[in-house]
Amino acid sequence: MHQVDPGSFRDPASHVVFDDGRVLRLLDRRGLEGWKALSSTDFFARATGDGRLIGAEVAEYDAPDSVAALEHPRIPFVSYPFEWTFSMLKDAALLQLGLLAEALAEGLTIKDATPYNIQFIDGKPVFIDVGSFEQYAPGEPWIGYRQFTRQFLFPLMLRARAGIPFQPWLRGNPEGPTASEMRSVLGLWQRLRPSSMMHVSLQARMEDRMSGASVRDELRNAGFSADLILANVRRLQKLVGDLEWSGGAEGWIEYQSCRHVGRDRDIKGKFLERALGAHRPGRVIDLGANDGHFTRIAAESGTLAIAVDGDETVLDSLYRSGSHLSIVLTDLTNPSPSQGWAGGERPGLIERADPDMVIAYGVIHHLVYTASIPPTTVVEWLAGMRCPVVLEFVSPEDEMITKLTANKIESELHDGRTRSEFETILGRRFDPVETETLGTGTRVIYNLRPR
């Protein structure tokens, strides 16, 4: 009996199920027609060959209400647009536009334009929804244009032209900002740019005026053609390509210059290698990954390694460096929850990551001192992942803690901050495999096995 992908139900022509480790796409008649049109093109061979489009093969599989099935390779780790950095969404947008342009040249179109159809595999965006392709009917406009603006273009403009991070918006509303919302957000000078006037202001005005009107036949009769879509796509490629975000000046990009980072880096790396050798995990999640140094060590051991951090500047820099790591931008004090339709369409981060091992170097003390999360609660959270944990403890005497507590009153801090108290808390849920004290003795690293 197969299990339905909770995030694949909107398109009646095609949906994904899992069966005994296999990833299958079930097609109805319309979906099958789309597949036949797609699979017979040079474009399909080219795009799957260079890894821009996920592979797909016809599979023998019986399922009610479907006339055919395709089998896809399994995606190692699924992330969502609200967990991506600026450059990741930008590359995804350029992939979407590039595939549409190539598809149109061979008589196909893409019937939607959502970043949820794109996943990052080995650090590169890959289009995963072959069910989105169908034969282009002459005279049809690009159905996905509005969705493209709301879910790709406007979020990128939010960051590049209004200085507002798009991730909280997309996490709150996966449909993305409307044209009229964008018009309200952009400053006067930004609204006067020709691209803003067309895609934002004019679209907002036309959407208001034409609500409820049917224009499909009128456009076809007026001579609409694929050439007009292509011209629009070419301009959008230029526009998206020119949108830039240079990253925030503040934050964790300066972290590497901290004295303890360079001093302890090699010792922590060797310690992690020993832990990886002992536990042999298949999937590792690195909480507070920063520049991904330790995530990379995990990946080099052959495991799937997921770098999680709340700082977009460092993660964007990591992505742009050509890293093959899986990258997730999320605030660990408020990690991506399970959400969407029925609260289960998009599973929460930890459920999705499903780690066999956790790296928590240099992060626990920030949860405890900056976010005021009690040490017992932090340890319970880690224990809830039911896998080995490599973590770093920082005692109250450390110079970093002195900085973090400079404006705090002692009585407002939670118990469990001293080494002996913290080890008692750890001992309730974990057994130590190895312990090592770093530098001046204020930092301790633990390799822990769950009890």
Add this chain to the structure above:
Amino acid sequence: MGGVAVERSALGRNYLMIFGYLDAGSGSLILQAILGGAAGILVAFKAWRARLMGKRAESDTGAETEEPAVTTES
């Protein structure tokens, strides 16, 4: 009045605009002709004019008023 108009567009004519499972947005569809360049502007103008004439014809035959006006607003 606003409630009537919104509901009519949601339950009546607007379903025609939902191709497949995605609502493409009428204004956005006309706009993309304009975004196609000079040739597209002419297409957009023709489509817009055809739409206006169609609307007038509907109004003359009373097609608009034949649709049930459903509202959730009291």
